[in-house]
Amino acid sequence: MADAARRLTALAEEVLGAPLPLRIRAWDRSEYGPPGTPAAPVLVIRRRRALRRLLWKPGELGLARAWVAGDIDVEGDLYEALDLLAGSLWERGEDTPRSGLAALLAAVRDPRLRAAGGELVKLAGPGLPPRPPREEARRTSGPLHTLRRDKQSISHHYDVGNTFYERVLGPSMVYSCAYWESPQSTLEEAQRAKLDLVCRKLDLRPGQRLLDVGCGWGSMVLHAAREYGVSAVGITLSQEQAAYARKRIAEAGLADRIEIRVQDYREISDGPFDAISSIGMAEHVGSARYAEYAADVHALLKPGGRLLNHQIARRPLKDEEAYEVDEFIDRYVFPDGELAPVGRTVAQLEEAGFEVRDVESLREHYALTLRQWVANLQKHWAEAVDLTSAGRARVWRLYMAASALSFERNRIGVNQVLAVRTPGTGAAGMPLRARDWR
Numbered sequence: 040m041a042d043a044a045r046r047l048t049a050l051a052e053e054v055l056g057a058p059l060p061l062r063i064r065a066w067d068r069s070e071y072g073p074p075g076t077p078a079a080p081v082l083v084i085r086r087r088r089a090l091r092r093l094l095w096k097p098g099e100l101g102l103a104r105a106w107v108a109g110d111i112d113v114e115g116d117l118y119e120a121l122d123l124l125a126g127s128l129w130e131r132g133e134d135t136p137r138s139g140l141a142a143l144l145a146a147v148r149d150p151r152l153r154a155a156g157g158e159l160v161k162l163a164g165p166g167l168p169p170r171p172p173r174e175e176a177r178r179t180s181g182p183l184h185t186l187r188r189d190k191q192s193i194s195h196h197y198d199v200g201n202t203f204y205e206r207v208l209g210p211s212m213v214y215s216c217a218y219w220e221s222p223q224s225t226l227e228e229a230q231r232a233k234l235d236l237v238c239r240k241l242d243l244r245p246g247q248r249l250l251d252v253g254c255g256w257g258s259m260v261l262h263a264a265r266e267y268g269v270s271a272v273g274i275t276l277s278q279e280q281a282a283y284a285r286k287r288i289a290e291a292g293l294a295d296r297i298e299i300r301v302q303d304y305r306e307i308s309d310g311p312f313d314a315i316s317s318i319g320m321a322e323h324v325g326s327a328r329y330a331e332y333a334a335d336v337h338a339l340l341k342p343g344g345r346l347l348n349h350q351i352a353r354r355p356l357k358d359e360e361a362y363e364v365d366e367f368i369d370r371y372v373f374p375d376g377e378l379a380p381v382g383r384t385v386a387q388l389e390e391a392g393f394e395v396r397d398v399e400s401l402r403e404h405y406a407l408t409l410r411q412w413v414a415n416l417q418k419h420w421a422e423a424v425d426l427t428s429a430g431r432a433r434v435w436r437l438y439m440a441a442s443a444l445s446f447e448r449n450r451i452g453v454n455q456v457l458a459v460r461t462p463g464t465g466a467a468g469m470p471l472r473a474r475d476w477r
Contacts, residue, residue: 042067042069042071043065043066043067043069043084043162044062044063044064044065044067044069044070044071044072044084045069045071046158046162047063047065047071047084047162048063048071048072050158050159050162051063058073059072059073060073060123060124061073061080061081061082061120061123061124062079062081062082063081063082063083063084064081064082064083064084064114065084066084066085066086066087078115078116079115079119080113080114080115080116080117080119080120080123081113081114081115082111082112082113082120083111083112083113083114084110084111085109085110085111085112086110087162087163087164087166088105088108088110088166088169089105089110089111090159090162090163090164091163091164091166091168091169092104092105092108092110092168092169093105093159093163094159094160094163095168095169096168098366099365099366099367100366100367100370102367103366103367103370103371104169104171104172104175106367106433106437107172107174107175107371107430107433107434108169108172108430109429109430109433117436117437117440118440118443118444121440121441121444122444125444125448172430173428173430174371174428174430174431174434175370175371176369176370176371176374186303186305186306188375189276189303189323189375190276190303191374194276194277194278199427199431200279200426200427201256201279201280201282201283202426203423203426203427203431204256206415206416206419206422206423206426207412207415207416207419207423207435208412208415209226209227209230209411209415210227211226211227211230211231211258212255212256212257212258212283212287213230213233213234213255213256213258213259214255214256214319215233215255215318215319215349216233216319216349216401216404216405216408216453217229217230217232217233217404217407217408217411218230218232218233218236218401218404219232219403219404219407219408220232222407226408226411226415229404229407229408230258231262233404234258234259234262234263235262235266236455237259237316237318237347237349237455238262238263238266238267240345240347240397240455240457241314241316241345241347241457242314242345242468243263243267243268243269243313243314244267244268244269245267245268245269246268246269246270247267247269247270247313247314248269248270248271248272248312248313248314249263249269249270249271249272249312249313249314249315249316250271250272250273250274250307250310250312250314250315250316250339251263251271251272251273251274251315251316251317251318252274252304252315252316252317252320252336253274253275253317253318253319253320253323254273254274254275254280254284254299255275255280255284255318255319256280256283256284256287257273257280257283257284257285257287257288257297257299259273259316259318260272260273260284260288260297260299261287261288261291261293261297263316264293264296264297265291265293269296269313269314270296270297271296271297271298272297272298272299272300272309272312273297273298273299273300274299274300274301274302274303274304274307275299275300275301275302276301276302276303277301278301281299281300281301284299285299304332304335304336305331305335307335307339310338310339310340311338311339311340311341311344312339312340312341312344313340313341313344314340314344314345314346314347315336315339315340315344315345315346315347316346316347316349317336317346317347317348317349317350318347318349319349319350319351321348321350321384322350322351322373322376322377322378323373323375323376324377325375325376325377326377326379329379329384329387330387330390330391333387333388333390333391333393334391334392336391337391337392337393337460340460341460342460342461342462342463343459343460343461343462343466343467343468344459344460345457345458345459345460346388346393346456346457346458346459346460347455347456347457348384348388348455348456348457348458349453349454349455349456350381350384350453350454350456351378351405351451351452351453352378352379352380352381352384352451352452352453352454353378353379353380353450353451353452354380354449354450354451354452355380355382364376364377367437367438368438371434371438372434372438378451381398381452381454381456384454384456385398385456388456388458389458392460393458393459393460393461394458394459394460394461394467395456395457395458396457396458396459396467396469397455397456397457397474398454398455398456398457399454399455399457399474400452400453400454401453401454401455402446402449402451402452402453403446403447404453405442405443405446405453406443406444406446406447409439409440409442409443409446410443412439413436413439413440413443416432416435416436416439417436420432423435
């Protein structure tokens, strides 16, 4: 089979309804597609097994398994390849903006691909359904977002080795959107600026008690205690994160003012707190539990206390019931995670009793952050593979690169929502001039 690339290109163009924007290189060393410069990206089908994965699991899951297993790859600029794939889907009339990843996933669900199954079978060759890559999440059955299932989902994403995250995140060990003064700032400067912005929005003062929901490796509670003199409780469901955070806190001499717990927010019974930060955690809560989450954090605040809810948001859909989580993200990145439009988040916080005082979009900031993380991963690629696995490193590279493009193209956003548990007197304790924390 010396013409696999040509036949795959024809099949892809039948599905896309448009010329394939990338060259394909197949396992038989054939190459076909639009002419390009030597630096142009090439979609590489390394093994026929990739096609068998699509035959046995059409759609996102088959394609995701092929990528994670290394059966398919991109040679050249991954950002450019994803952007080109997204553009080809728009040309065929997609009415919802998509990332390059989501566009490609949509293509492999297309009925025309199934209709062309005979050609795909010939190209794939004989063979049993390949085993899923070991990096795929294994979850318990039953309802979403029980205490047990949430802990399992968090462990899948975060308990992959603290050293791996050090290489990706850098010394700050902050796994959320940074706050950039300019693109020339360093990642460390931007992450420190983000932590300080949160502290100022919360109006933290010496002697206050802070709860950080989803504390990660302890960066927020460390900054708040060291720079603003608060006592802090950080909670996480990750044993590895908790051990790492406790070590950092002990080395900083702040163990008398910071406590790290492996605990769910639904299990906290020692409120109230003066302030609560929730940074990049609420995406894990899920739509079925969000009202409960909002009510719980409201109950844990003192009257007049502030909540800073930092959360990724998706764009609203014409038919909200049609929202589906991409299987690549669900199986390999954030099991059971869900995104909601920012308007819904604000509404649910208000329904829980909060007064929402400020909403700030940091969309462009997250794109810059993700590109830095991708650069860190690529710089330490060999070590990252040794620390985890080749498949795990490939998952992180793809999801972070695709996410960076999604933020840049306004397909998803991230927002800081500042809300107050305003007491019955109506005095929220906010400055008269908006955003006085600047």
